[in-house]
Amino acid sequence: MNKRIPLIAGNWKMNKTVGETVELVTQLKQKLSDVRNREILVCPPFTSLVVAKEVIKNSNIKLGAQNMYFEKSGAFTGEISPLMLKDIGCEYVIIGHSERRQYFGETDESVHKKMRVAFENGLFPIVCVGETLQQREQNETFSVIERQVRIGLTGLTGEEPKILVIAYEPVWAIGTGKTATPQQAEEVHAFIRKLYSEIYGKDAAESVRILYGGSVKPDNFSEIMRQPNIDGGLVGGASLKADDFIKLVRY
Numbered sequence: 175m176n177k178r179i180p181l182i183a184g185n186w187k188m189n190k191t192v193g194e195t196v197e198l199v200t201q202l203k204q205k206l207s208d209v210r211n212r213e214i215l216v217c218p219p220f221t222s223l224v225v226a227k228e229v230i231k232n233s234n235i236k237l238g239a240q241n242m243y244f245e246k247s248g249a250f251t252g253e254i255s256p257l258m259l260k261d262i263g264c265e266y267v268i269i270g271h272s273e274r275r276q277y278f279g280e281t282d283e284s285v286h287k288k289m290r291v292a293f294e295n296g297l298f299p300i301v302c303v304g305e306t307l308q309q310r311e312q313n314e315t316f317s318v319i320e321r322q323v324r325i326g327l328t329g330l331t332g333e334e335p336k337i338l339v340i341a342y343e344p345v346w347a348i349g350t351g352k353t354a355t356p357q358q359a360e361e362v363h364a365f366i367r368k369l370y371s372e373i374y375g376k377d378a379a380e381s382v383r384i385l386y387g388g389s390v391k392p393d394n395f396s397e398i399m400r401q402p403n404i405d406g407g408l409v410g411g412a413s414l415k416a417d418d419f420i421k422l423v424r425y
């Protein structure tokens with residue numbers, strides 16, 4: 175029996191000023207207030223987190239950050255700590271997004287450190303994995319994902335393996351308009367869940383939510399969500415427009 179609550183998460187990336195943030199979250203709050211059976215998450219840029227929290231407090235919309243550093247405080251110019259995110263009301267943090275891996279040198283090892291520190295500070299990590307086009311064409315998809323899961327997601331204890339969120343985002347589908355077919359996505363999601371079961375056991379594998387990300391749009395999402403191992407979406411472009419994001423939440 176599948177008791178996993180669908181999670182629809184908006185990854186705004188480097189978009190929206192404070193004014194634009196207020197406008198978007200105000201609309202989401204008004205138009206999604208009746209939604210009960212899904213978890214709704216917005217992840218604005220750091221500069222908009224505080225104001226977004228102000229607008230969505232006492233609503234069914236949760237707040238997440240797009241990244242963080244793995245130390246609590248100190249001489250790390252330009253970085254943001256888990257403590258700071260927790261302090262302003264973030265519940266989730268995205269870790270190891272492919273753009274962080276590609277442009278900012280994140281590795282499976284740094285992903286692992288950040289995931290650990292997120293848990294230690296009471297944040298739920300959403301850890302991203304996914305293969306590039308070249309890796310897919312060279313039939314390396316499963317070996318790449320396996321490495322990212324085994325190294326990045328190692329060392330979880332207690333309830334952590336159950337409450338972790340994984341996002342499968344094929345790099346070739348992000349921002350390109352090329353969505354993975356529901357079957358392509360499901361194949362990898364099933365693979366991740368099986369692998370996870372080997373590492374953390376059946377219970378954990380049945381509880382962990384695995385989101386799909388990569389050109390999710392209102393017209394392709396319901397088919398994606400019909401797949402048994404897909405538990406939600408990590409949405410970039412389509413999370414920036416209230417109407418689109420609302421449709422996605424109500425898929």
Ligand code: PGA
Binds near residue numbers: 343389390409411412
């Ligand atoms: P996209 O981005 O929906 O714009 O493809 C998804 C993501 O990178 O999380």
